[in-house]
Amino acid sequence: MLTIEVQKLSKTYSGRQVLKDIDFKVQSGEVFVLVGPNGAGKTTLLRILDLLEEPTEGRILFNETPVDYSAKDKVALRRRIGMLFQQTKLFDMSVSDNIAYGLKVRGEDKVTIEGKVRETLKLVQLQGYERKNALTLSGGEAQRVSLAQALVTEPELLLLDEPTANLDPRNISIIEEVLTNINREKRTTIIMATHNMFQAENLAHRVAMINNGKIEGVGTFQEIFGRPSEPVKNFVKFENVFSGLSTAFTEGTSIIDIGDRLKIEAAFKKSGYVMIHIPPEDIILSSQPIVSSARNMFEGRITQILETESAVKLKVKVGESKNFTVQVTKKSFKDLQLSIGTRIFLVFKASSVQII
Amino acid sequence: MMCEKMFENTFLEEILNITLLSLKVSGTAVLIGAIIGIPIGTALGFGWFKGKMMLTRIIDLTLKSIVNTFMGLPPVVVGLVVYLLLTTSGPLGPLGLLYTPTAMIITQLIMAVPIVTGVTMSAIGSVEKTVRERALSLGATDRQAAWTVLREARTGILTAVIVAFGAAISEVGGIMIAGGNIRWVTRTLTTAIVVETNLGNFDLAITLGIILLSIAFIINLALTIIQFRGQKR
Structure with a gap:
């Protein structure tokens, strides 16, 4: 597998410096996440790592060997790297042909290609899409095909530039799941740029904070960000954000119809179109329907489980397409004996529903 | 009776001859134009002339400007130049090509090459960077990536050829001068329409006009279908 070392790397475009003295080392099998605002230089750094651009100064070492930028060296290295x-x-x-591309240019035989394409389509949950023209797909499906293109060659290093930006929660969770799995099972090294802090927290072994072309800190998510403040969290998390038409009632509550025949009761009075957020830690899980003072109860199915250092995060699908994120402690996760596919009830108070 | 039938036969025969000659001249010119123009347009679209050196950049820019200028060449001027080259006292006079279909093909070829080159160039230029980089990052060699770019630009290249044919088939000034509009030999749809209208033979002029319009319609139908397919995706 690949270790990557970046030494004193700088990049200048016609006098404008976009990367300054970048230094870091990524271990084989590590998930290294670049976090920073737009224009911080994340994309440029990833493009340099994919050898699409050469640094103005400094160098990159793969497995302790510096890259010489000969055409042969570039192709050989790129064939060990996947980029999204x-x-x-x-x-x-x-x-199918899109996914097969990487294998074809490597001169793989037809039988191998067919098998690997089928396997990879399954991985990104796009079975049955083989014959479709890739340009007719939705944004989320297209991104999953793109991921499949990169994964079919079983790269040792995967570079991802905002892989889930502008995607809906379902596609985001599929992509995150695939990334988690391949990192765990194939020990693929991952370097990913994102400005989704929750994604960084969930996936990263280490995080590099990058701003104005400079790395401002490298460490675990906790080391870099500690516990982020409530407003920051609300801003960065895309979890449990729903929108719909709200109807206010005289008792001081509102009912928001978020689609899929799901109605959420909230402790505010507002009519019209609203966007709401329910903090994942405010949702109670129950294996049975319960009678309580909480005004909202939905039945759903667990689709994803993510264990972080302190807690467990579950994705629960309610109705046809609504995904809730619920955060529980490790202990209650164990006690409830939860696993993917478990049917479960989500309970939360009307006062937990926040308007955004 | 007999006479009338003969006249009718000749009338149809002449129309057929004129139509086929038009298709042959414009078709051959565009075919050769495509063989020359597509590689040049490809090279320019890829920026193969664009090295790191200042001089090569100037060459690249100059070539592109020339192509763009020549895309709008006035046909009569091309006809005049070809005439001057092929006329008996001209440099290529001994070849005896003036007032032959070959002279007309040469005229339309000169107009077709810049059109095919220019449209190919922009078709490739518009997908070049994204497709090439995607191909490279998926492990393609430079050569494989170039092929992929060509493949992705195929709709644009096909458009280039159709646009050039559309321009050639409806062109009149150039082939009139270089071909001389000789009956049964170098008379095409457009030149015939000019002459027959002048002579007051409106039935023949109108018939030829309808044929020309039909050909133009088919060309545009093909173009629209191609573009519609592009949009749907």
């Missing part, structure tokens, strides 16, 4: 761009550019051919 933020803006997906799929080829005007079928989904």
Whole structure:
């Protein structure tokens, strides 16, 4: 597997310095997340790591060998690296042919290609899409095909530039699940840029805070960010954010219809279109329907489990397409004997529903 | 009776001859134009002339400007130049090509090459960076990536050829001068319409006009279908 070392790397575009003295080392099998605002230089850094651009100064070492930028060296190295761009550019051919591309240019035989393409389609949950033209897909599906393109060659290093930006929760959770799995099972090294702090917290072994082309800190998520303040958290998390038409009642509550025949009761009075947020730690899980003072109860199915250092985060699908994120302690996770597919009741108070 | 039938036969025969000659001249010109123009347009679209050196950049820019200028060449001027080259006292006079279909093909070829080159160039230029980088990052060699770019630009390249054919088939000034509009030999749809209208033979002029319009319609239908397919995706 690959270790990556970046030494004193700088990049200048016609006099404007976009990266300054970047230094870091990523271990084999590590998930290294670059966090920072737009224009911080994350994309440029990833493009340099994918050898699409050369640094103005400094160097990159893969497995302790510096990159010489000969054409042969670049192709050989790129064949060990998978890259997912933020803006997906799929080829005007079928989904299968798109995914097979990396194998074809490596001269793999037909039988191998067919098998690997099928396997990878399954991984990104797009079985049945083989013959579709890739340009007819939705944004989320296209991004998953793009991920499959990069994964089919079993890269040792995966570079991801905002892989889930502008995607809906379902596609985000599929992509995050795939990334977690391949890192765990194949020990694939991952370097990912994101400005979704929750994603960084969930996936990263280490985080690099990058701002104005400089790395401002490298460490675990907790070391870098500690416990982020409530407003920051609310801003960065896309979890449990729903929108719909709200109807206010005289008792001082409102009912928000978020679609999928789901109605959420909230302790505010507001009519019209609203966006709401329910903090994951305010939701109670119950294996049975319960009678309580909490005004909201929904039945759902667990689709994803993410263990962080302090707690367990569960994704629960309610109705056809609504995904709730619930945070429970490790102990209650164990006591309730939860696993993927478990049917469960979500209970939360009307006062936990916040308007955004 | 007999005479009338013969006249009718000749009338149809002449129309057929004129139509086929038009298709042959414009078709051949565009075919050769594509063989020359697509590689040049490809090279320019890829920026292969654009090195790191200042001089090569100037060459690249100059070439692109020339192509863009020549895309709008006035056909009569091309006809005049070809005439001057092929006329008996001209440099290529001994070849005896003036007032032949070959002279007309040369004229339309000169107009078709910049059109095919220019449209190909912009078709490739518009997908070049994103497609090439995606291909490279998926492990393609430079050559494989270039092929992929060409493949992705195929709709644009096909458009280039169709646009050039559309321009050639409806062109009149150039082939009139270089071909001379000789009956049964170098008379095409457009030149015939000019002459027959002048002579007052409106039935023939109108018939030829309808044929020309039909060909133009088919070309545009093909273009629209191609563009519609592009949009749907």
